[in-house]
Amino acid sequence: MNGNGKRKNGIDPDALGLWECCDGIWYTASGRCPKCGKTAADRAGAAMRKNTEPEHDEAGALVQLRKAPQGIFPDSVRLRVTIVRGCGGVPLDHDNLVGGCKPLRDAVAALLGRDDAERHGIEWEYRQEKGAATRIEIQEIK
Numbered sequence: 001m002n003g004n005g006k007r008k009n010g011i012d013p014d015a016l017g018l019w020e021c022c023d024g025i026w027y028t029a030s031g032r033c034p035k036c037g038k039t040a041a042d043r044a045g046a047a048m049r050k051n052t053e054p055e056h057d058e059a060g061a062l063v064q065l066r067k068a069p070q071g072i073f074p075d076s077v078r079l080r081v082t083i084v085r086g087c088g089g090v091p092l093d094h095d096n097l098v099g100g101c102k103p104l105r106d107a108v109a110a111l112l113g114r115d116d117a118e119r120h121g122i123e124w125e126y127r128q129e130k131g132a133a134t135r136i137e138i139q140e141i142k
């Protein structure tokens with residue numbers, strides 16, 4: 001590299017989000033070195049990991065729900081959580097819809113402070129609608 005951070009061929013690895021690891025091999029920001037198993041965050045240390053966390057002011061609805069006071073939904077209240085997946089032309093069949101929503105289901109249950117099993121007072125429903133967004137609806141069951 002020359003003094004301005006660019007390599008001899010004019011490519012700026014930092015501008016492309018690349019990082020160098022073992023044996024001079026370059027990886028993308030999300031890449032993992034197969035030799036040592038490190039990622040870009042591992043190489044940069046804790047300072048980089050801290051900078052990749054979202055600011056609390058800019059956090060989404062799920063983070064705000066996690067920060068909400070306890071007792072909004074006491075354990076005795078039954079809930080219906082509906083996950084509405086946005087889809088393009090061809091919707092998923094039901095088992096793929098449910099399987100694809102599993103990580104989201106786990107995250108919602110954790111934010112509600114419960115296990116995602118139905119025996120813990122949460123009924124889960126899944127739907128698909130035309131569009132690009134996924135929506136989560138949480139309702140108390142009377």
